[in-house]
Amino acid sequence: MAACTKAPEPYQWQLPEGFPAPLVPEDNPMSQAKVTLGRHLFYDRNLSANASQSCADCHQQQYAFAEPKVTAIGSTGEAHRRNSQSLVNVAYNGSFTWAHSGLSHIEQQLLIPLFGEKPVEMGISGHENEVLARLDTPQYHALFKEAFPGEEVSFSLVVKALASFVRSLLSFDSxxxxxxxxxxxxxxxxxxxxxxxxxxxxxxxxxxxxxxxxxxxxxxxxxxxxxxxxxxxxxxxxxxxxxxxxxxxxxxxxxxxxxxxxxxxxxxxxxxxxxxxxxxxxxxxxxxxxxxxxxxxxxxxxxxxxxxxxxxxxxxxxxxxxxxxxxxxxxxxxxxxxxxxxxxxxxxx
Ligand code: HEC
Ligand code: HEC
Missing domain, CATH: 1.10.760.10 (Cytochrome c-like domain)
Structure with missing residues (x-):
């Protein structure tokens, strides 16, 4: 008899009637469990190497997930040359960041703040094991299990969950x-x-x-x-x-x-x-x-x-x-x- 795993519930986009659903990469279909895990990760400073900065420090909800700074400052104090972008309906974007034609999915873009060294944002490069070890908690175990049953915790899953959370940030109620x-x-x-x-x-x-x-x-x-x-x-x-x-x-x-x-x-x-x-x-x-x-x-x-x-x-x-x-x-x-x-x-x- 085949192993019995719970099928993930189909994701409900919160869209007004008549609006087209965003396109999602085939290897990362949306699920509520991924969005929930991604939300925990998005707000978790443990995701930066020195545990001082989360995604949400530069992308604050009250500012439409942008921030009032002229240009961003990374976890080690390094200056970013650009203004933090708002995250609104990013699920529909055909390109990412202020000026890049080669990033076609959020999953690719997220590698920049997580691992980028010019400038350092969350600074994970060289600290991968340290950061993953911080996710070794009962709460994350449960969240990862729910979102990715049977898969081992890895940055690939972290990125998929974060991308799913970003895709869930839809604004159609103005x-x-x-x-x-x-x-x-x-x-x-x-x-x-x-x-x-x-x-x-x-x-x-x-x-x-x-x-x-x-x-x-x-x-x-x-x-x-x-x-x-x-x-x-x-x-x-x-x-x-x-x-x-x-x-x-x-x-x-x-x-x-x-x-x-x-x-x-x-x-x-x-x-x-x-x-x-x-x-x-x-x-x-x-x-x-x-x-x-x-x-x-x-x-x-x-x-x-x-x-x-x-x-x-x-x-x-x-x-x-x-x-x-x-x-x-x-x-x-x-x-x-x-x-x-x-x-x-x-x-x-
Ligand atoms: C140090 C501040 C900072 C941190 C931390 C940060 N970002 Fe950003 N984010 C930016 C800036 C600045 C840009 C614009 C980058 C560019 O144009 O080169 C950006 C761009 C983006 C974009 C592209 C939006 C679009 O419309 O194309 C997404 C998505 C995003 N960030 C998500 C995240 C997530 C998820 C995290 C956590 C893993 C994160 N960011 C961490 C500052 C930050
Ligand atoms: C030729 C195309 C073009 C036209 C026409 C145009 N925009 Fe823009 N707009 C842009 C681009 C490109 C940017 C980003 C520029 C940059 O960051 O260097 C921008 C940025 C903006 C921003 C800043 C958004 C942010 O998040 O920082 C606002 C607001 C804006 N435009 C409003 C308008 C209004 C209002 C008009 C009409 C009066 C207008 N735009 C006409 C292309 C255009």
Whole structure:
């Protein structure tokens, strides 16, 4: 007779009706047990080599899993050159991080904070056994057994569980959602509705790069598997008149080695953007007002004249009242249920 193991219950995505489910790698199907284990790991500082930092220290729920620091600081105090990204509907991403075209699954991306040495984030490299030994507790035994019956605890399982937790962080309950998809005309103020119209106008062009239900071009799901090229130069810098970005961070060109990718970064999702300040890959814009002024000017400083800047960042006239409208729209993408959902918060000890 075959050994009797409990079949994992099919995972229930918390999606509003009609939304496509995210695509998940075949070797890591979703299960509630993996999400639960991943949540414990996400909030556990024991996962960094010196036991001082968890994923959640840089990705804090109240800030849509971003953090208020301009740029991140790793567990050993080493400075990261980039701003911590929010983790909202990442399950749909077609690419990961601010500027990488070669990471196609969360599982691949997570190896960077866990094991990366430039910069050190959680710093596990060289401390693998030490960190795994800290997971040798009755509670983790039970959680791993539930999530991966019969498998030995390993970093491969740690990564699968963390990826499953990140995939469970879905936000579809903002006033904008109620208005656009829930048929509730009163969910948006008049001002936010004006702002929505501006966002989708050919004058402001925002929607060209922040499109679809996640307000990014980098989305994949079961009904649309083709990824558009989601990276753009928005004219933040132009060091040499030819469009060069500061040597510390030149964006996609570092990965692709193609000169046209200088200063190209991914258009991030704008869901919950009002709580994830500061903005841009280097956190160099402090507020949404500054972001709007930046686009209205058609870039920043010499960046305005960068030959590599996207033609969609062409600058525009905007009145103070219109600016307030656009802000009201961006604020309508804030989903308080997501930011306060106890299922996404630290597990009870
Ligand atoms: C030191 C702070 C820090 C820690 C710790 C950290 N992250 Fe991040 N995270 C970042 C930064 C900064 C980025 C952007 C990286 C880049 O663009 O190069 C990022 C990007 C990501 C992304 C990509 C999101 C997207 O939209 O593409 C995911 C997913 C993620 N982190 C999950 C995690 C998980 C899970 C952990 C724990 C294993 C973790 N992070 C630990 C700072 C951190
Ligand atoms: C050409 C494509 C493009 C257009 C047009 C565009 N954006 Fe962006 N947006 C981007 C990219 C790329 C980034 C990231 C840039 C970086 O980090 O260097 C970004 C970043 C942002 C951010 C910061 C998000 C964060 O998490 O840091 C906000 C807010 C934003 N855009 C809003 C808008 C608004 C509002 C408009 C219309 C006025 C607009 N964008 C037009 C591509 C675009």
């Amino acid at each position: 006033p904008f959602d109620h208005y656009a998809y829930g048929g509730d005309d009163s969910a948006l103020s008049d001002s936010a509705q004006q702002g929505l119209a501006l966002f989708f106008s050919e004058q402001l062009e925002c929607h060209h790069c922040h499109g679809g239900f996640n307000f990014t071009q980098s989305s994949k799901h079961e009904r649309q598997q083709l990824d558009l090229r989601p990276f753009h130069n928005t004219g933040l810098y132009n060091e040499d008149g030819q469009g060069a970005f500061p040597i510390a961070d030149q964006g996609l060109i570092e990965i692709s080695q193609q000169s046209r990718d200088m200063g190209h970064f991914r258009a991030p999702s704008l869901r919950n953007v009002a709580v994830s300040a500061p903005y841009m890959h280097d956190g160099s814009l402090a507020t949404l007002e500054e972001v709007i002024d930046f686009y209205a000017a058609g870039g920043r400083g010499n960046g305005i004249n960068s030959p590599l800047k996207s033609p969609f960042v062409k600058g525009f006239e905007i009145t103070d009242a219109q600016k307030q409208d656009l802000l009201a729209f961006l604020h309508s993408l804030t989903d308080p249920a997501f930011l306060n959902n106890p299922r996404h918060g630290p597990p009870k000890p």
